[in-house]
Amino acid sequence: MSLSDADMATIWLTLRLASTVTILLLIFATPLAWWLARTQSWFKGSISAIVALPLVLPPTVLGFYLLLAMGPNGAIGQITQALGLGTLPFTFWGLVVASMVYSLPFVVQPIQNAIEAIGNRPLEAAATLGAGPIDCFFSVVLPLAKPGFMTASILGFAHTVGEFGIVLMIGGSIPSETRVVSVQIYDHVEALEYAQAHVLSGVMVIFSFLVLLTLYTFQRKRKAVGLTYGR
Amino acid sequence: MNVKTWFRIFFLWGFTLCAEAKPVQIAVAANFSKPMQSLVTEFEKDYDYQIAMSFGSSGKFYAQIKQGAPYELFFSADQTKPDVLQQEGLVVAESRFTYAIGRLVLWTVRHDFANKIEMKLKGGAFNKLAIANPKLAPYGAASLQVLNYLELTDDTQTKWVRGENIAQTYQFVHSGNADLGFVALSQLLGRNNMTEGFYWLVPDNMHQPIKQDVVLLKRAEKSQGAKTFLDFIHTEKAQTIIAEYGYLTSNGGQE
Numbered sequence: 411m412s413l414s415d416a417d418m419a420t421i422w423l424t425l426r427l428a429s430t431v432t433i434l435l436l437i438f439a440t441p442l443a444w445w446l447a448r449t450q451s452w453f454k455g456s457i458s459a460i461v462a463l464p465l466v467l468p469p470t471v472l473g474f475y476l477l478l479a480m481g482p483n484g485a486i487g488q489i490t491q492a493l494g495l496g497t498l499p500f501t502f503w504g505l506v507v508a509s510m511v512y513s514l515p516f517v518v519q520p521i522q523n524a525i526e527a528i529g530n531r532p533l534e535a536a537a538t539l540g541a542g543p544i545d546c547f548f549s550v551v552l553p554l555a556k557p558g559f560m561t562a563s564i565l566g567f568a569h570t571v572g573e574f575g576i577v578l579m580i581g582g583s584i585p586s587e588t589r590v591v592s593v594q595i596y597d598h599v600e601a602l603e604y605a606q607a608h609v610l611s612g613v614m615v616i617f618s619f620l621v622l623l624t625l626y627t628f629q630r631k632r633k634a635v636g637l638t639y640g641r
Numbered sequence: 642m643n644v645k646t647w648f649r650i651f652f653l654w655g656f657t658l659c660a661e662a663k664p665v666q667i668a669v670a671a672n673f674s675k676p677m678q679s680l681v682t683e684f685e686k687d688y689d690y691q692i693a694m695s696f697g698s699s700g701k702f703y704a705q706i707k708q709g710a711p712y713e714l715f716f717s718a719d720q721t722k723p724d725v726l727q728q729e730g731l732v733v734a735e736s737r738f739t740y741a742i743g744r745l746v747l748w749t750v751r752h753d754f755a756n757k758i759e760m761k762l763k764g765g766a767f768n769k770l771a772i773a774n775p776k777l778a779p780y781g782a783a784s785l786q787v788l789n790y791l792e793l794t795d796d797t798q799t800k801w802v803r804g805e806n807i808a809q810t811y812q813f814v815h816s817g818n819a820d821l822g823f824v825a826l827s828q829l830l831g832r833n834n835m836t837e838g839f840y841w842l843v844p845d846n847m848h849q850p851i852k853q854d855v856v857l858l859k860r861a862e863k864s865q866g867a868k869t870f871l872d873f874i875h876t877e878k879a880q881t882i883i884a885e886y887g888y889l890t891s892n893g894g895q896e
Binding site: 477478480481482483497499500578579582583584593596597599600601602 | 698700701703704722725769771774776777801802803804805809812813816817818819
């Protein structure tokens, strides 16, 4: 029993989706995490709650609202149409946007924790030595918060790979465009093709285990080295 | 209220719990959820049995039944799953019959498509065409047959978006994301709700009949409630309700 071409296509698509989402999320989530870690603002609580919402909401709720919002009559749909991009549902980039919403807390929270753990002193020291905010970010924050960024990347990637409900709601199961592994497995099961479902599910289990193994091994090593500078 | 009254309420409640028979558990294909609710309401008026309905996809129900799910009747969306269950000896063969035959429609919510739906499909003048996944949903398979019949499969393929089931296909059209979509007539009709948008009733001769079969599961062979409900589905009254929701019925009840 081996993987068919159609199954392979879903695996590649899933990896492409997860990588794109992870890279974009690191770019967008870092300033947000930075702000959340440093701000004293009274609406920090509200923003944190909004960031954490995808943790709690069922994917069906997110998928349903995204389908409406990204549709021709929805708020996001109006904007994308005005920009001449058409509408997002049933496209790869639609899935990217949806996955970014869905995986946001998994990327923001580890980075935020890491930045909070650095505390003020290293930053003040850097400022005293004449480092500007950007220099300070790249030569102090980034190296010190590296474990946080690693965790965020791995979790963001893995969580996007494991996404199902939202893709089902807004994807439309188009080969090489929106038909990801989880949807393909669902299709196999529904079509009573249990053998194919087994193979693909097995691949998912092994992959997920390896990802988490990497994550935990990595975190243990960090602790062993005792890199808790700034605390 | 004093203590005595409370005791009385408590005992009465306990008594009703004991007296009430266990409800008949039935598994129903999602496309049939609206008519089934009406059928059960009518049934429970006339008979002393309670029906507990579960709605979902036939494929999932098949898997669950194989693993010993406690359903007594299975209203499938097709004939394939009852076929397989029968081969596996999990159903009472004589109980099986076609309870409904689905009608396929091409549906739109765009007002400028009114009365021009068939033309729009043939002319390719639409953004997306929503169909239920032909591999999974009988309505999807029928949609594909219609496209083949009209020789539009190749021309429209790039515009297909597949719903995992007919309910999702409905959602794609309803939310305005797809201009056109093949859905079940039963989704648009119903006893109370008005049809939104416009539809073209696909002529029967363009696809194989969408026959939906029900089976009594072996584990419920002796369930009086399940048998009574199955007999009720055979009655004129039940068949009329099914027809009201846009299905054809097998005992000659054309519409």
